[in-house]
Amino acid sequence: MANETSTASLTRRDLLRMIGLAGGGAVMYQAMSSLGIAAESTYQRPPPLQGTGKGTVLVLGAGLAGLVAAYELGKAGYKVKVLEYNARAGGRTWTLRGGDTFTELGGHRQVCRFDDGLYFNPGPWRLPYHHHGILDYCRRFGVTLEPFLQVNQNAYIYGKDAFGGKPQRMREVQADFHGGIADLLAKVAGKGGLDDLVSKEDREILLESLRQFGGLDAQYRYVQGPDSSAHRGYAKDAGGGPDGAPKFSKPVGLSDVLNARLWTGLGMAEIYDYQPTMLQPRGGMDAIAKAFVREIGDGVIQYDAKVTAIAQDDRGVTVSYEDTRTPGATRQEKADWCVCTIPLSILSQIPIQVSAAKQAAIAAVPYMSSSKVGLQFKRRFWEEDDAIYGGVTMTDLPIGMMAYPSHGIGTKKGVMLASYAFFLEAYEFTSLDPETRIRKTIEYGAKVHPQFPEAFENGMAVAWHRVPSTLGCFGWWTDDAREKHYADICSMDGRIVLAGEHASYLPAWQEGAILSSLAAIDMLHRRAVNGAGA
Amino acid sequence: MKPLAFVLLAVASGASAQSMDPTFIDQKHAAQVTGEQIFQHICQGCHMPDAKGAVGAGHYPALANNPKLAARAYPVAMVMGGRGGMPPFGMLLTDAQVADVVNYVRTHFGNHYSDALTADDVKPFRPPTPTPSRGH
Ligand SMILES: Cc1cc2nc3c(=O)[nH]c(=O)nc-3n(C[C@H](O)[C@H](O)[C@H](O)COP(=O)(O)OP(=O)(O)OC[C@H]3O[C@@H](n4cnc5c(N)ncnc54)[C@H](O)[C@@H]3O)c2cc1C
Numbered sequence: 109m110a111n112e113t114s115t116a117s118l119t120r121r122d123l124l125r126m127i128g129l130a131g132g133g134a135v136m137y138q139a140m141s142s143l144g145i146a147a148e149s150t151y152q153r154p155p156p157l158q159g160t161g162k163g164t165v166l167v168l169g170a171g172l173a174g175l176v177a178a179y180e181l182g183k184a185g186y187k188v189k190v191l192e193y194n195a196r197a198g199g200r201t202w203t204l205r206g207g208d209t210f211t212e213l214g215g216h217r218q219v220c221r222f223d224d225g226l227y228f229n230p231g232p233w234r235l236p237y238h239h240h241g242i243l244d245y246c247r248r249f250g251v252t253l254e255p256f257l258q259v260n261q262n263a264y265i266y267g268k269d270a271f272g273g274k275p276q277r278m279r280e281v282q283a284d285f286h287g288g289i290a291d292l293l294a295k296v297a298g299k300g301g302l303d304d305l306v307s308k309e310d311r312e313i314l315l316e317s318l319r320q321f322g323g324l325d326a327q328y329r330y331v332q333g334p335d336s337s338a339h340r341g342y343a344k345d346a347g348g349g350p351d352g353a354p355k356f357s358k359p360v361g362l363s364d365v366l367n368a369r370l371w372t373g374l375g376m377a378e379i380y381d382y383q384p385t386m387l388q389p390r391g392g393m394d395a396i397a398k399a400f401v402r403e404i405g406d407g408v409i410q411y412d413a414k415v416t417a418i419a420q421d422d423r424g425v426t427v428s429y430e431d432t433r434t435p436g437a438t439r440q441e442k443a444d445w446c447v448c449t450i451p452l453s454i455l456s457q458i459p460i461q462v463s464a465a466k467q468a469a470i471a472a473v474p475y476m477s478s479s480k481v482g483l484q485f486k487r488r489f490w491e492e493d494d495a496i497y498g499g500v501t502m503t504d505l506p507i508g509m510m511a512y513p514s515h516g517i518g519t520k521k522g523v524m525l526a527s528y529a530f531f532l533e534a535y536e537f538t539s540l541d542p543e544t545r546i547r548k549t550i551e552y553g554a555k556v557h558p559q560f561p562e563a564f565e566n567g568m569a570v571a572w573h574r575v576p577s578t579l580g581c582f583g584w585w586t587d588d589a590r591e592k593h594y595a596d597i598c599s600m601d602g603r604i605v606l607a608g609e610h611a612s613y614l615p616a617w618q619e620g621a622i623l624s625s626l627a628a629i630d631m632l633h634r635r636a637v638n639g640a641g642a
Numbered sequence: 643m644k645p646l647a648f649v650l651l652a653v654a655s656g657a658s659a660q661s662m663d664p665t666f667i668d669q670k671h672a673a674q675v676t677g678e679q680i681f682q683h684i685c686q687g688c689h690m691p692d693a694k695g696a697v698g699a700g701h702y703p704a705l706a707n708n709p710k711l712a713a714r715a716y717p718v719a720m721v722m723g724g725r726g727g728m729p730p731f732g733m734l735l736t737d738a739q740v741a742d743v744v745n746y747v748r749t750h751f752g753n754h755y756s757d758a759l760t761a762d763d764v765k766p767f768r769p770p771t772p773t774p775s776r777g778h
Pocket residue numbers: 168169170171172173174191192193194197198199200201230231232233234235413414415416449450451454478479480572577578580581582607608609610615616617618619620621699700
């Protein structure tokens with residue numbers, strides 16, 4: 109993000125326009141991808157740690173990084189204890205259901221009133237098919253996965269200044285965008301404009317391929333007719349009986365397409381991380397955390413334990429913590445080794461006995477903002493009225509994007525991700541109280557779906573900078589910071605090693621937490637077995 | 643709920659009352675946003691509306707009655723470049739806006755530092771443009 113937006117050619121106005129137009133959407137994702145989020149997971153199922161582990165390990169934090177460390181080290185023979193601030197495991201891997209409560213920083217308490225069987229993932233909600241680590245743990249632990257519908261051509265792109273504020277179907281925007289470009293390129297080629305770039309034979313193939321790519325007619329034109337309608341859809345769909353003939357729809361011209369800028373909402377499905385088939389655990393993302401807790405067994409994770417200091421000498425590690433149910437008294441826990449997975453936003457405030465370089469690295473990674481609002485509606489109007497079955501709608505409104513549940517299709521009610529915002533809009537949502545976030549989401553959501561106010565039943569609003577156990581969404585690395593500090597984040601320092609999504613090149617993905625943890629415990633184990641020279 | 647000054651300002655700055663939602667900074671009018679508005683739209687998300695901060699597994703420092711604000715450079719460097727969990731805002735705010743929001747915080751919430759900053763004072767704190775991302 110920082111890199112994308114601070115290049116000299118981009119003015120601040122460009123930045124605001126860019127963020128505004130994309131609503132924190134596709135452009136943000138693209139920018140994030142260029143920061144390394146799009147790297148494929150390098151996971152290989154870990155061989156059982158070589159040499160039997162002996163001794164004790166303290167794992168700090170029970171998010172996925174901590175749970176992987178506790179599970180793998182326990183299996184390798186170490187005596188493991190986990191200290192976790194929350195009263196539950198999973199960290200950002202978290203699902204809200206009816207009866208749950210959530211108190212954010214500042215004191216606003218929300219009680220979730222979803223119906224039985226409905227849920228909302230305020231944090232992670234989708235898994236790319238190439239995140240082999242997390243998928244492998246799901247397979248091994250029997251966590252059932254189902255398709256997560258990322259791409260839906262019948263969802264909307266909404267631009268407040270485009271087409272009079274009428275939401276456009278993604279299918280039509282994409283067809284007209286591709287069709288217009290193909291038509292233009294075919295004309296240029298026809299006029300000989302490409303003659304010094306492609307051979308005559310290649311030009312013929314190119315023209316043929318443009319027909320397929322853009323839905324052009326036999327004269328290589330993108331015009332109203334069967335070819336364009338086969339891409340963008342019909343004014344009247346084909347039917348049966350005497351009136352069965354379809355009516356062709358009228359494409360929007362390229363100039364209008366470009367100027368409306370709705371193409372900024374396209375393209376997410378082209379990005380490696382969001383290509384089909386994406387997956388989700390059935391019943392909520394926390395199924396993964398729960399499976400780890402079950403596999404780790406009882407008596408390992410201590411909840412309500414707030415770590416306040418981390419010290420070490422050549423004999424061991426001493427961690428100070430507070431039992432948040434009986435605040436005040438500081439307790440201590442000792443072990444031979446420590447895997448610390450506390451997010452850097454928090455760890456940078458905790459005294460920790462590591463090298464100056466590591467301390468500088470811990471303080472060098474600010475946390476990106478994001479905000480989500482999940483709303484329960486009394487009927488699935490997006491399916492019943494709009495024929496939208498899963499997928500994502502992009503807007504340039506403060507609410508950012510919306511997503512329709514991939515599960516429960518055809519049932520009566522549903523919880524929709526009615527707002528998912530990053531960066532500026534997320535800061536603004538964070539600055540509101542939860543009730544106002546929900547009210548504003550209904551107000552803006554109604555611009556895309558007028559059914560919002562009438563069908564709304566209840567909702568939950570989670571702004572990540574107000575989540576007490578995270579203080580942000582994810583570690584916001586820049587190339588510059590990585591160059592200076594990444595090695596120091598990942599290195600083992602005496603008896604302490606860090607893990608978490610912040611110690612990976614897959615920030616903001618659970619896979620990053622898992623891979624960083626596997627790397628960290630590998631270092632720890634080699635040192636434990638071979639001594640400091642390892 | 644909404645401070646009146648905010649609504650008046652929005653109207654005065656040329657935004658029509660209907661098109662401007664005071665809950666969100668309209669991108670078109672971002673350049674006219676004041677220090678107070680920046681505090682209410684961005685800073686209070688973490689530092690809280692009363693600027694008293696908050697405590698969870700970590701904490702957000704109080705800006706209210708904060709002696710660290712006596713040195714003007716400190717808050718300016720934090721807002722521009724970020725540190726720890728604090729995100730950088732240099733790419734979002736103009737020099738004048740950084741000065742405005744720091745001036746606002748240094749003269750409210752029990753802080754009484756009257757040595758106001760100007761955009762020029764703030765400029766040297768703008769972090770260098772990071773090397774463009776190469777993509778991975
Ligand atoms: C809005 C959002 C959307 C996301 N979307 C996706 C997605 O679709 N797919 C995906 O794979 N990933 C997604 N992610 C990223 C994913 O959630 C993280 O990368 C991953 O969960 C991080 O795991 P972790 O173990 O590193 O950290 P965490 O899960 O944050 O675990 C850290 C643990 O440390 C504990 N802790 C903190 N402070 C203390 C303390 N002082 N003492 C003791 N314990 C402490 C916390 O309570 C927590 O349990 C998303 C994240 C967010 C916020």
